[in-house]
Amino acid sequence: xxxxxxRVTVDLENGPVYPSPIVTLVREKPTRxxxxxxALLAMALCVSAALFITWQKQDHTExxxxxxxxxxxxxxxxxxxxxxxxxxxxxxxxxxxVEWTDDEGQGFSQGGLKLNNNEIVIPQTGLYFIYSQASxxxxxxxxxxxxxxxxxxxxxxxxxxxxxxxxxDNKVYQTLLNSVRTVCKKSSNGEAASEGKWYNAVYVGxxxxxxxxxxxxxxxxxxxxxxxxxxxxxxxxxVFAL
Numbered sequence: 121x122x123x124x125x126x127r128v129t130v131d132l133e134n135g136p137v138y139p140s141p142i143v144t145l146v147r148e149k150p151t152r153x154x155x156x157x158x159a160l161l162a163m164a165l166c167v168s169a170a171l172f173i174t175w176q177k178q179d180h181t182e183x184x185x186x187x188x189x190x191x192x193x194x195x196x197x198x199x200x201x202x203x204x205x206x207x208x209x210x211x212x213x214x215x216x217x218v219e220w221t222d223d224e225g226q227g228f229s230q231g232g233l234k235l236n237n238n239e240i241v242i243p244q245t246g247l248y249f250i251y252s253q254a255s256x257x258x259x260x261x262x263x264x265x266x267x268x269x270x271x272x273x274x275x276x277x278x279x280x281x282x283x284x285x286x287x288x289d290n291k292v293y294q295t296l297l298n299s300v301r302t303v304c305k306k307s308s309n310g311e312a313a314s315e316g317k318w319y320n321a322v323y324v325g326x327x328x329x330x331x332x333x334x335x336x337x338x339x340x341x342x343x344x345x346x347x348x349x350x351x352x353x354x355x356x357x358x359v360f361a362l
Contacts, residue, residue, distance in 0.1 A: 205225040242330045245329075251357075257318065276299050283331065
């Protein structure tokens, strides 16, 4: 066998000497299987290098665009909501109603809902939760002969105008929410006058299906406006999308 041979030495005087093996290392020629594996390995390294270079280019060129797209989606997907705070201002632009604002106190607006001409404008058709509160401080007079005069009726109303109702020139508002509360302060001795003040908040809120372009406004009776309380969290009006 190649690579494995023995040498016999003969000593003419002492006789033959037993052979000592001599091992010769022989490098085997690569087989076809090994050559195929090497080719596949080289191809895999080339493909990996190409993919790495492509990923590096995308990481530097496409990443900012993807980030901007994600931020744009987050901004567009913000829930539409608006919260207004209000008070009665007899010298203001809205002398016969509560004057609302979205840039004072806890007021804000986002997602397309906006305040326009003291009304909330709906940006898209959908389900919305509408809520409002009006707070009053009133005094009642006790009169045994006319008990009905002892009572003061407080109310809070939210009305809606929709493009399906009519044109801008002939706006007809329909009542969505209305709450009435009766309060009275009677004197302990039955006398006619009592200077005690009653503080009451009238709250309304419910879910409605609204259309794009709808307008919402609150209505408070003129006789009650001078009794409207002022201060943070007393009077508010808001809408948010569901």
